[in-house]
Amino acid sequence: MHAADRIRIVLVGTQHPGNIGSAARAMKTMGLHRLVLVAPERFPHADAVAMAAGAGDVLDAAPRVSHLAEAVADCRLVLGCTARSRRIALDELLPGDAASRAVATAAVSADTQVALVFGRERTGLDNDELQLCHAAVTIPADPGYSSLNLAAAVQVLCYELRMAMLGLRALAPAAAAAPAPDGDVPASHAELEGFFAQLGDTLDAIDFHKGRAPASAMRKLRRIFLRASLDDRDVRLLRGVLADAQRMARLAGERGG
Amino acid sequence: MHAADRIRIVLVGTQHPGNIGSAARAMKTMGLHRLVLVAPERFPHADAVAMAAGAGDVLDAAPRVSHLAEAVADCRLVLGCTARSRRIALDELLPGDAASRAVATAAVSADTQVALVFGRERTGLDNDELQLCHAAVTIPADPGYSSLNLAAAVQVLCYELRMAMLGLRALAPAAAAAPAPDGDVPASHAELEGFFAQLGDTLDAIDFHKGRAPASAMRKLRRIFLRASLDDRDVRLLRGVLADAQRMARLAGERGG
Numbered sequence: 410m411h412a413a414d415r416i417r418i419v420l421v422g423t424q425h426p427g428n429i430g431s432a433a434r435a436m437k438t439m440g441l442h443r444l445v446l447v448a449p450e451r452f453p454h455a456d457a458v459a460m461a462a463g464a465g466d467v468l469d470a471a472p473r474v475s476h477l478a479e480a481v482a483d484c485r486l487v488l489g490c491t492a493r494s495r496r497i498a499l500d501e502l503l504p505g506d507a508a509s510r511a512v513a514t515a516a517v518s519a520d521t522q523v524a525l526v527f528g529r530e531r532t533g534l535d536n537d538e539l540q541l542c543h544a545a546v547t548i549p550a551d552p553g554y555s556s557l558n559l560a561a562a563v564q565v566l567c568y569e570l571r572m573a574m575l576g577l578r579a580l581a582p583a584a585a586a587a588p589a590p591d592g593d594v595p596a597s598h599a600e601l602e603g604f605f606a607q608l609g610d611t612l613d614a615i616d617f618h619k620g621r622a623p624a625s626a627m628r629k630l631r632r633i634f635l636r637a638s639l640d641d642r643d644v645r646l647l648r649g650v651l652a653d654a655q656r657m658a659r660l661a662g663e664r665g666g
Numbered sequence: 667m668h669a670a671d672r673i674r675i676v677l678v679g680t681q682h683p684g685n686i687g688s689a690a691r692a693m694k695t696m697g698l699h700r701l702v703l704v705a706p707e708r709f710p711h712a713d714a715v716a717m718a719a720g721a722g723d724v725l726d727a728a729p730r731v732s733h734l735a736e737a738v739a740d741c742r743l744v745l746g747c748t749a750r751s752r753r754i755a756l757d758e759l760l761p762g763d764a765a766s767r768a769v770a771t772a773a774v775s776a777d778t779q780v781a782l783v784f785g786r787e788r789t790g791l792d793n794d795e796l797q798l799c800h801a802a803v804t805i806p807a808d809p810g811y812s813s814l815n816l817a818a819a820v821q822v823l824c825y826e827l828r829m830a831m832l833g834l835r836a837l838a839p840a841a842a843a844a845p846a847p848d849g850d851v852p853a854s855h856a857e858l859e860g861f862f863a864q865l866g867d868t869l870d871a872i873d874f875h876k877g878r879a880p881a882s883a884m885r886k887l888r889r890i891f892l893r894a895s896l897d898d899r900d901v902r903l904l905r906g907v908l909a910d911a912q913r914m915a916r917l918a919g920e921r922g923g
Contacts, residue, residue: 431815434813434815434818435814435815437811438807438811438812438813438814439808440807462815464811503829503834504825505829505835548825549828549829549834550695550697550828551694551696554694554695554721555695556691556695556719557695557821558691558719558817560818561688561692561695561817561818561821564814564821564822565821565825568822568825571808572806577760577806578762611911612907612910614914615907615914616910617906617907626903629899629900630903630904633891633894633896633900633903633904636893636894636895637890637891637893637894642886643886643890646883646886646887647887647890649874650872650874650887653869653873653874654911654914654915656872657871657872657873657911657914657915658911658914658918660918660922661914661918664917664921664922665917665921
């Protein structure tokens, strides 16, 4: 089951170390072992070890990094678990669809790493962190009482990942088709961020914003392109278009200057 | 959602009161509220209340009985959750199939009560208890490390019950999610073609093709944007970007000419 080696669970800013241990246990029962901790408040900690029960090896192997961007730098698919729809309008997936997509992406090659990201117990993921995600995953909790424990949410997602890895869930055609539309490798996080940076520069160069704050337009454009599941060739093509628009803007500036 | 009123979660011989609280929380997040406790080792208990978080009402309403037979006396369907296949050969269901069956049974009438039964943390359900069950439910854990926490198992089953109650397992996810990502109207054929025409003009204006036949690049770009399921606001935003690139190209041309 090689997909399990390419799917990591990322916990961001976890406040209670016991939850890190419980999450490790939840992962291991479902055959997953790659845990990454982003700025945990207290770790290592005896509570984490106690709650991990027999999953101490998952804890011991977990790298710690400072920012989510580091944790997902080499990932082709980043899914952020959120309690409900947020200000940032990402596509929202159900856990089963998210798992199908994650496993299908991880199955493409050893190079197609996938991350499922879980935020802080109280406040979840912040907007900057959600910007790094290709889509959101939402467990359809009762709106009247939606406070799943962090480890419980990890358990549900890992259970769906296992069902998908075992082929026990019929693949939704859309989920199966999404990651690599024509058999190409999905663009990596770094490639996408390079493209978005150049897109931002190009909007400046062609004076798209005209004094308005650029954040809103960039957010919408990110959403459009993340939804399109770009592969590396798509990114190269789009960056070629941007390069020519930038060249033209430079020319206009030089000739005007 | 009347099925929720006819489905009870039965915990048998629970050893740690904290697990009873966590199970109550897991139930409530998934819209379930009927908990029955069979001979809990320690209950009521402060740990149960602490772990229940906002689900204290579920604890308070939970009847306590001495034997499983009392807890399920009025039930038409009794499903016993087991870690693995046991000596007693019951039908084994996956959690999703168990949930579909439970919800379908509960939907028949007010008289068709259903129980999902969870055994002791260490030893599960004994043979006499399994004899009371119509079928077993098994979460397909990793055989190398199958020790799900009791509350985690309750969470997974209650999640599946909720998916079944919401009818989210039957729906084709693609049909539900794809067309209008944030509730906006998908762009019409005419709007999309207007956008593609302007995209073609812009590529000419910024001299993207440089003598190559434009058909191949346009085909790839169409595919990217069709995949992104654009709504009309997306199209307006993208056409705004194109308009500025065209303006810049015109400026470069005029100043050069």
